Amino acid sequence: MCHNLSNKNKKIIQKGKVLNSMLKVVIVMVCCSRTKQSFGIRFEENQKGQWTADWAFAVKETYAKKEGYDHNTITGTFMFESAYPGCPYCRAKSIFKCDCGKVNCWNGKTNIVTCAWCGQTNELSGRIETLSAGVDY
Secondary structure, eight states, X not given: OEEESOOOOOEEEETTEEOOTTOOEEEEEEEOTTTOOEEEEEEEEEETTEEEEEEEEEOOHHHHHHHXXXXXXXXXXXXXXXXXXXXXXXXXXXXXXXXXXXXEEEOSSOSEEEOTTTOOEEEEEEEOOEXXXXXXX
C-alpha cells in the first residue's frame, strides 16, 4: 500500500529525540518516478505542524546521505505552495510514499504507482503520515 500526500500532528524526531522547535526547514529525498533520478524537496514549517513544499532541486543520493537528508522524521500536514516547480526531471507536482518508506514524485493522475526506489507496484490509498528529512541550514 502506498500513501499520497497529506497528514496531521507535527513532531521532529532525530534518533528517538524530539528536536528543538526552532527547526523550520527540512529537505526530503525523493526519486523521480519517470527517470529514477534523485532530488530533494525543501519543506518549510509555516505554522506549527503545517509543512509546505516550496522548492525542488536535483541532488545525487550519495551527497544527500552525506548531508543527512534522511536523519529526521517530520509529521504534520503536508502541502505544496502554488509556486512549487515540481520534480526537476518530469515536473510532477505531487508525491507518494511507498511501503518501503521512500518518497517518489507523482503526476497526481494514476492510482497505480511503481516505486522508483524498490520497484514495488501498489495502489495509492490513505495519506502520508511521516516523511524522512534532513535539516537545511
